[in-house]
């Protein structure tokens with residue numbers, strides 16, 4: 001008989017969370033030692049898509065610590081520093097070693113380490129650690145979420161005009177016009193729209209009531225895996241939808257409180273659906 005209960009039991013998930021914290025602490029030590037220095041930057045897809053040696057070194061150390069404890073689990077890291085040997089495992093760690101690389105590279109103190117554990121397609125554990133502010137945002141599926149082990153509370157904002165919204169998107173040819181449309185149409189509608197540059201922290205700020213909502217275009221799984229669970233555990237609703245234009249395919253991610261969600265979703269859709277040729281699925 002296979003013991004699946006064991007593998008999703010609280011003690012198993014707590015062990016996974018503790019391992020994520022150990023891995024994040026090790027990566028944070030590297031990052032904080034380097035923070036403030038001038039960084040050598042490499043470019044990935046374009047001149048706005050950066051990576052530093054610390055993104056790669058952080059991912060390598062996180063990977064090593066996690067696989068030491070869970071050698072059979074799959075591992076998906078943004079930087080893909082090593083090949084995944086267990087890609088068929090039902091357990092997969094999803095890691096963004098530095099979310100907010102542009103901020104880190106320019107010594108802007110707003111970035112984080114994001115680590116999630118997924119089982120059979122569902123996030124079970126989420127950790128987002130902001131090493132500058134020393135804030136650990138944690139969640140275990142069904143067990144709630146916390147910041148530095150203290151309870152959190154989302155806002156109960158229900159009117160668009162009172163909403164403080166964070167947004168995220170990359171400088172990618174087929175993404176920018178959609179983001180521009182939302183910035184153009186919704187800036188007069190919301191109280192404000194902010195682009196902080198680290199989506200995982202945006203979702204944690206939603207979870208703890210520092211903002212009311214988040215939208216992102218072209219969000220990758222590692223940007224939202226841990227933060228999405230943390231926000232969801234605090235009562236947030238989120239969706240990811242595919243956006244297709246003649247220039248390419250991307251996605252739209254929206255997260256906010258349950259009551260505001262349909263209102264926000266409708267208003268965002270009104271805006272992007274007026275882009276010629278854009279199809280939402």
Ligand code: IPD
Pocket residue numbers: 078096098099100101102167168169170196197198199200216217218219220223
């Ligand atoms: C980026 C940040 C940013 C979001 C971008 C992401 P990175 O991640 O989360 O807030 O707008 O879409 O790519 O590259 O700093 O890990």
Ligand code: CA
Pocket residue numbers: 096098099100199222223
């Ligand atoms: Ca990221």
Ligand code: CA
Pocket residue numbers: 055078096097098099100101
């Ligand atoms: Ca990153």
